[in-house]
Amino acid sequence: MAVYRGSIRPHGAAELKICVIGDEDTVAGFLMAGIGMRDGMGRTNFLVVDAKTKRQEVERAFHEFTHRNDVGIVLIxxxxxxxxxxxxxxxxxxxxxxxxxxxxxxxxxxxxxxxxxxxxxxxxxxxxxxxxxxxxxxxxxxxxxxxxxxxxxxxx
The missing domain is CATH 1.20.5 (Single alpha-helices involved in coiled-coils or other helix-helix interfaces)
Known part of the structure; x- marks a missing residue:
């Protein structure tokens, strides 16, 4: 294993992303810290949950985040x-x-x-x-x- 930017990961391993499911303040804080991502297909690594968000949307996002190969942590x-x-x-x-x-x-x-x-x-x-x-x-x-x-x- 090689030390890379202060973290330990195997040689040639891709960087894994953090996904966030939370309220607007939490997600905004993580986005300002630089973890936000939107790929060419419009997929993001975050979901802002408010009173209007349906349970099915949260479940769908969680399922999508946990089944992606480029995600290492799902923060709820x-x-x-x-x-x-x-x-x-x-x-x-x-x-x-x-x-x-x-x-x-x-x-x-x-x-x-x-x-x-x-x-x-x-x-x-x-x-x-x-x-x-x-x-x-x-x-x-x-x-x-x-x-x-x-x-x-x-x-x-």
Whole structure:
């Protein structure tokens, strides 16, 4: 091994690059330090992650960086990882709150259905009572009409 510019690497080995995935400040600092690279195909060795960056973009960049032959180190900003964890926690809390609201709505609907069923049962009972009263009244009318009326002439 030969010493080359203060680092140890095998003879004839290519220089390996550092790739950075991080927030704007971190990436800007590394770019100002001179590690930034853009090849003829438009590929870079950095990804700036902000609130608008999708998880798939970060995963794609990480996969690309780790499968390149000219990359020796992939640096990922811990701040971004923590921020993503916080976003996941917030999403989980929102989902739990939504589930809680849905459960409350479902319980309210079930209570309303139970109340409607009770009202229907009460209406059915009232209708049955009314029908019974009408039948009794009809029977009384029929019995009254069927009784022989006294004509006053020796019914005895």
């Amino acid at each position: 900003n811990q701040h971004q990882q923590l921020q993503q964890q916080q976003q996941l926690l917030l999403l989980q809390q929102q989902e739990l709150q939504q589930q809680g609201l849905q459960q409350q709505q479902q319980q309210q609907q079930e209570l309303q259905q139970q109340e409607l069923q009770q009202q229907e049962l009460q209406q059915q009972e009232l209708q049955q009572q009314l029908q019974q009263q009408q039948q009794q009244h009809f029977c009384l009318i029929c019995c009254y009409k069927l009784k022989p009326h006294s004509s006053g002439k020796g019914d005895k």
